[in-house]
Amino acid sequence: MKVQPNGPTNVTGVMKPVLLPILLLLSSFAAAAQDVQPIELHHQLVLPASETGKVVALTLDACAGGFDAVLANFLIDHRIHATIFATRRWIRRNPDALAMLKAHADLFDIENHGANHVPAIIGAGRNVYGLAGMADLKQLKQEVSGGAQAIKAATGIAPHWYRGATGEYDPEAIKFIEAMGFKLAGFSVNADSGATLDKKKIVARLKKVRSGDIIIAHLNKPASDTGKGMAEGLQLLLDQGFRFVKLDAAAVQPLQNRV
Ligand SMILES: [Zn+2]
Known part of the structure; x- marks a missing residue:
């Protein structure tokens, strides 16, 4: 008009x-x-006072793409426990890898990394590390519940931990995901920076691991240096007497006394 x-x-x-x-x-x-600035969640394990050993949790993200069999076989060969955050997309593309992880359910917990690897940041046009965020909370709900349903269907076990793509969250997304009944999984040692680091740098980062740390690395980039770097670095930790637990073996708390 x-x-x-x-x-x-x-x-x-x-x-x-x-x-x-x-x-x-x-x-x-x-x-x-x-x-709004996204928050990168930094967590560490709460170890009982009676714990005198060196205890760490290894978490591995399976975002999309392939399967790092070198890393998985190292973990199996050395009886290293790990918590694996898988997306629905990764589960659908890697049925053989999923079968291998399920065959070692004593070592590996499979938890929720979302349906389509969309970061938990809300608002049109926003992105983190080049990945576009969610349009709204409805999409966030679909991402979280879609990932959970895929894991339940694939393993028979409902996940109860969530790690969003990139590990960054808006404050309102944190509240929303927790209200859906999930615990959010942060980390304290970023071992491979999204599978972009070379072997030497990964080993150097793992050398700094202390008891109570939660390590993050990736299980979906077989062409990267992650498998080789993690194998060498984890061997050093084993040699120092470190014991690896799943996230469920201890409570987690915000990271203390470390930048
Ligand atoms: Zn991821």
Whole structure:
């Protein structure tokens, strides 16, 4: 409709005092959404005072793509427990790998990494590490429940830990996921930076592991240095007497005394 500048349909003069504050308010909400900074969750294990040994949790993300059999076989050969965060996408693409993990259910817990590896950040146009976030909380719910359903269908066991793609979350996403009944899995040692580090750097990072740490690395990039680097670094930890537990073996708490 074409509004006549001075005709009866011209309501600008009447509406302006009402509309302007509303528009300003809406634009400030939009600006606030853009200003939200995602949080990278840093957690460590809560070990009982009676624990005198060196205990760490290894977590491995299976985001999309393939399967690092070198790393998986090293874990099996050395009886290393791990908590694996798998997406629905990865489960569908890697049935043989899934069968291998299930065959060693005593070593591996399979937990929820979402349906399609979409980061838990909310708002159009926002992204983290190049991955686009969620449009809204409805999509977040689909991502979390879709991942959980895929794991339940594939393993018969409902997951109760969640780690979002990239490990970064908006504060409102954290509350939402926890309200869905999931515990969020942070980490304290980033061993492979998304399977981008070379073997030497991965070993150097694992050399800094201390009792109570939660290590993150990746199980889905067989062409990367992760498998070789983790095998060498984990062997060093084994040689020092470290014991590896699944996340469920201990409570977790926000990381203390480490940047
Ligand atoms: Zn991932």
